[in-house]
Amino acid sequence: xxxxxxxxxxxxxxxxxxxxxxxxxxxxxxxxxxxxxxxxxxxxxxxxxxxxxxxxxxxxxxxxxxxxxxxxxxxxxxxxxxxxxxxxxxxxxxxxxxxxxxxxxxxxxxxxxxxxxxxxxxxxxxxxxxxxxxxxxxxxxxxxxxxxxxxxxxxxxxxxxxxxxx
Amino acid sequence: xxxxxxxxxxxxxxxxxxxxxxxxxxxxxxxxxxxxxxxxxxxxxxxxxxxxxxxxxxxxxxxxxxxxxxxxxxxxxxxxxxxxxxxxxxxxxxxxxxxxxxxxxxxxxxxxxxxxxxxxxxxxxxxxxxxxxxxxxxxxxxxxxxxxxxxxxxxxxxxxxxxxxxxxxx
Amino acid sequence: xxxxxxxxxxxxxxxxxxxxxxxxxxxxxxxxxxxxxxxxxxxxxxxxxxxxxxxxxxxxxxxxxxxxxxxxxxxxxxxxxxxxxxxxxxxxxxxxxxxxxxxxxxxxxxxxxxxxxxxxxxxxxxxxxxxxxxxxxxxxxxxxxxxxxxxxxxxxxxxxxxxxxxxxxxxxxxxxxxxxxxxxxxxxxxxxxxxxxxxxxxxxxxxxxxxxxxxxxxxxxxxxxxxxxxxxxxxxxxxxxxxxxxxxxxxxxxxxxxxxxxxxxxxxxxxxxxxxxxxxxxxxxxxxxxxxxxxxxxxxxxxxxxxxxxxxxxxxx
Numbered sequence: 001x002x003x004x005x006x007x008x009x010x011x012x013x014x015x016x017x018x019x020x021x022x023x024x025x026x027x028x029x030x031x032x033x034x035x036x037x038x039x040x041x042x043x044x045x046x047x048x049x050x051x052x053x054x055x056x057x058x059x060x061x062x063x064x065x066x067x068x069x070x071x072x073x074x075x076x077x078x079x080x081x082x083x084x085x086x087x088x089x090x091x092x093x094x095x096x097x098x099x100x101x102x103x104x105x106x107x108x109x110x111x112x113x114x115x116x117x118x119x120x121x122x123x124x125x126x127x128x129x130x131x132x133x134x135x136x137x138x139x140x141x142x143x144x145x146x147x148x149x150x151x152x153x154x155x156x157x158x159x160x161x162x163x164x165x166x
Numbered sequence: 167x168x169x170x171x172x173x174x175x176x177x178x179x180x181x182x183x184x185x186x187x188x189x190x191x192x193x194x195x196x197x198x199x200x201x202x203x204x205x206x207x208x209x210x211x212x213x214x215x216x217x218x219x220x221x222x223x224x225x226x227x228x229x230x231x232x233x234x235x236x237x238x239x240x241x242x243x244x245x246x247x248x249x250x251x252x253x254x255x256x257x258x259x260x261x262x263x264x265x266x267x268x269x270x271x272x273x274x275x276x277x278x279x280x281x282x283x284x285x286x287x288x289x290x291x292x293x294x295x296x297x298x299x300x301x302x303x304x305x306x307x308x309x310x311x312x313x314x315x316x317x318x319x320x321x322x323x324x325x326x327x328x329x330x331x332x333x334x335x336x
Numbered sequence: 337x338x339x340x341x342x343x344x345x346x347x348x349x350x351x352x353x354x355x356x357x358x359x360x361x362x363x364x365x366x367x368x369x370x371x372x373x374x375x376x377x378x379x380x381x382x383x384x385x386x387x388x389x390x391x392x393x394x395x396x397x398x399x400x401x402x403x404x405x406x407x408x409x410x411x412x413x414x415x416x417x418x419x420x421x422x423x424x425x426x427x428x429x430x431x432x433x434x435x436x437x438x439x440x441x442x443x444x445x446x447x448x449x450x451x452x453x454x455x456x457x458x459x460x461x462x463x464x465x466x467x468x469x470x471x472x473x474x475x476x477x478x479x480x481x482x483x484x485x486x487x488x489x490x491x492x493x494x495x496x497x498x499x500x501x502x503x504x505x506x507x508x509x510x511x512x513x514x515x516x517x518x519x520x521x522x523x524x525x526x527x528x529x530x531x532x533x534x535x536x537x538x539x540x541x542x543x544x545x546x547x548x549x550x551x552x553x554x555x556x557x558x559x560x561x562x563x564x565x566x567x568x569x570x571x572x573x574x575x576x577x578x579x580x581x582x583x584x585x586x587x588x589x590x591x592x593x594x595x596x597x598x599x600x601x602x603x604x605x606x607x608x609x610x611x612x613x614x615x616x617x618x619x620x621x622x623x624x625x626x627x628x629x630x631x632x633x634x635x636x637x638x639x640x641x642x643x644x645x646x647x648x649x650x651x652x653x
Contacts (some may be wrong), residue, residue: 026407026461033454057487061450062480069476072461072469113387113447115465125439126500170615177614181367187371 012038025071036060048124201274208299216269219245223261231255250289267306271299354568368613380448407462412562415455419569422448434465442504453479462552471550475541486528488635492642493522506585513629515582520638533570575604
């Protein structure tokens, strides 16, 4: 189990690095998908199979497809590639890199995956997730739903066909 | 919605219909005698070639697939060669209609595929059959006024003897 | 022995059946269109699929020079893999197939179908030609939209069974098959299933008469064959899912569960082929309008009705 989890985490790590270094946008998105799958694998190994599946369905299966969809329609050429190359200079990524490394170390210290005492977690079922969402975290869910409703209404407004206005 | 279901039902009912396909090589379809298939050259009841090399078929052919050359022997006209390029022929039957001697005829046979294109060019030997085709009793030189060895002028069927223009008798 | 052989045999069996299905479909289409279909190779034409396979196998493995090579090769593999993985959680027998008892089995299938979109989209993009791209874009929009209704329509079943595990869902249909109480969800799921496998009449990503061959225009040989077989395996998958979720899976009198499951799945496959024989392809906006304006409200209505009834049942003794 440990080996599988470490392998998945490693894949996620490598995938994430590939995402920011790829020049072709679709390749980057593909590596992002791989990263998400690896993260889902880690979640499943931690006993949260429900969350893992939702991760694949929503992030890898739906949102990333939309990314690909948009990237497919953008015909990014040589100037874009050059600009992206400029962004990859050490001066640009050193700061965020150091901060992210600190965060990563902190996370490793806090999680301590090698200690082992909390490892065999009880599998988290859909029922537990539902009870948690609509019991303990109901305020958060409602706030998120407000946000989504606002997004929906704006999308409807932007996408409205304004033929008669002209 | 109901239309869709109806369409599905009607299509499903076709499972019990008779199939329209003819299983061709095993099951030969009936072809009427006047079907326009492979072209042949027929012969007289006497066994001589009917074709008089008048070139009318070659002229009538819309795709110019017929080619022939005339020669004369004993007052009769023959094709020296008679060539049909079946890779061009469209089996329209105009040559048969144009032919004054019923020599060129279309037959109910279409199985003439070849692996190489030049094999579809038929020469006179390939085209000639030993029979009379669709018109068993017709012989062009017996009804026309042309003299040939064994038949003088005026000796054809339903032909009066020639008028002797040097005679004063009526 | 059983535990080891099932994971090996199931993909092989699915591949074989999908290959045979190409022949079965053509024969059935022939039957419904008053003709014979392929009947020359072997008795009744059964070896037609083998002949086609051999032909595809011996074709040149061609990658167009303008294509994005890696993604181009990856796309058919993704399509094949996601479909085959989905079969792992289908409970063919009473024992429950390879992993029929997986507690998030239904979600796993939805996840695999979600990833299956990539096969089509990436094939369209990597081909780097306009018809393939158009096909890929259509596929992305169509499959993402219909995934939504598919998931929502399945919620009714999940609520009624109280589990995401396909084995539990089959077990919950002991008294009455879900096709009767969940008939709305059944209809929506069927339509979404056809759209999700981009089968006729919803084969707009391919759309032969407007897009060449859509997303697989540039594919040939075995890579095309993989798309082809994945599509047919997808039909089997959706049929097996409908059987599991709505038609009681392996439940039935007298005969063993595996036989019932096979019979029901075959019936569904034939129904899918009948749809192909009978119905014309809708226009793209019609497809989208059908999805968002009819199927989404219907599936939400189904969830609401199921929830209401379950709540009333629970509160009234």
